[in-house]
Amino acid sequence: LAIPIPELAERIERGEPRAIAKAITLADEGEAAELLIRLYGKGGRARVVGVTGPPGAGKSTLVDKLTRTYRSKGLSVGIVAVDPTSPFTGGAILGDRIRMQDLTSDEGVFIRSLATRGALGGLSRATADAIEILDASGKDVILVETVGVGQDEVEVALVAETVLVVLVPGLGDEIQAMKAGIIEIGDVFVVNKADKPGADRAQKELHAMLTLTLGHGEEPPEIVRTIAESGEGVAELVEAVERHRELVAKVPAGHGRSATERARRRTRERLRSIIKDQVLRRVDERFLARVDERTLDALSARTVDPYTLARELVEGA
């Protein structure tokens, strides 16, 4: 069943869903390096939009509606949903991913969940790989949805050109407690469920917070109100994403928020995640292979301590 890499690459470039699925599985298993090297020249055209926010903010519904809006403009869409999983069930812990059933029959849409449990070596590396594959397959827009839990998706958000941070009214304390890190990664902020009480207050608090952290002469990121359930505001959100792209393109080179600098940060993150992955693979092969039972027993008996031993192994490598 192994398809030769050149053939798999060709099929991906033709946009064949099964080839894309196969390639993302390979990436998830950390086995797609050769394929990705081959595909690398083909990518770089898709718009990559990250969607993050706390659990319950309505991210999945919003991604669904964003997809329909992009489709109505004739653009094809790839979706990567990043889920932490429970080792108890093997399933996603938050919300149901068996959604957008009617979208899956649309050939212009490809949906894939990546489970934190599955990603050998690193979630951010596997997610970035999946984006590469979808990009090479010719998808115009790639939506990356994360669950808002853990550190991983802060990293994942770094792969996107435009990051949407989705919040909801009534999480006033949540906004107060939001960390600077999240504020920094957000390019467009969304107040979803905007028909709920407290939407005005949430928007005001958010605006105040975003203004507070601005650099000299900088505009605050846009805040868009949506009701994802009904689709209200989603077209405006798509326009805000476009405006963000245009805005970034206009920032003079050398500025920290310029397109070049943003691309450098993404590229650096990408390189780091790949190096991390390769280096961790060597840990087992190179270091742990040298540790015999006698050494393990010495550690158990506490005649050797693992910190000193680790240092010797790593430095002697």
Next chain:
Amino acid sequence: LAIPIPELAERIERGEPRAIAKAITLADEGEAAELLIRLYGKGGRARVVGVTGPPGAGKSTLVDKLTRTYRSKGLSVGIVAVDPTSPFTGGAILGDRIRMQDLTSDEGVFIRSLATRGALGGLSRATADAIEILDASGKDVILVETVGVGQDEVEVALVAETVLVVLVPGLGDEIQAMKAGIIEIGDVFVVNKADKPGADRAQKELHAMLTLTLGHGEEPPEIVRTIAESGEGVAELVEAVERHRELVAKVPAGHGRSATERARRRTRERLRSIIKDQVLRRVDERFLARVDERTLDALSARTVDPYTLARELVEGA
């Protein structure tokens, strides 16, 4: 405010709560290697019990009641609670950790939460470090509670001598879906909330499942029914933990389930997590330091691919 390491080590050995807290913070930041080398000879006496299971199984309440039971036997207790955190609030996502308030006034109990977000380099390394510190501080029993989400706690469970897997009735499907990995790490199984309908069924299904995976001539792990809320069954659970220790001690050396083999696995895991940590620190220092803006721009422009570059950097190191 920096306390010299020899002094900090002495204070920990005297069981000073503030010194223990300080040391665990250092460990969380990945800065406790020197301290841990010094403490290593002092540890190895505590019984380390892992408590894992799906969210909502009542693990926190059970840990609370286990602590009281051990205390009533005159044993001191250290608790390490491992939480994934939301980058949105910086807080724990599941349940409230501001619990066991009355226990914190007991000098024989030390409680510490470790957030996945905080642990630089690796949660399992930081958790194992915290266990070392509590061990060196003279705690008789160390309870390690994980949240049942993600891969991390499968690793964390490897640091414990006895792993309790906590389940509840009505999660029949959960039991069906439980992965072999979880079955393997469980030494004692707990059916908590045993006054709820379906407790008998849950126990039977669990028993059937545990029997299914047994090796030749092996006894299935014990199943203990508890009502953590009222404390019912907790004394029996403590006895089951003791029986597990005794059972392990009797398994002949050379057998995969013998005390020696179990200790080797734990030690190997411990060494791996430390090496991983040290190696990842070098990634930034050694590899990424060599990547200049021209290289990043070449990556962005896709004239160089990151997989090939990563390989060159790692191999040339």
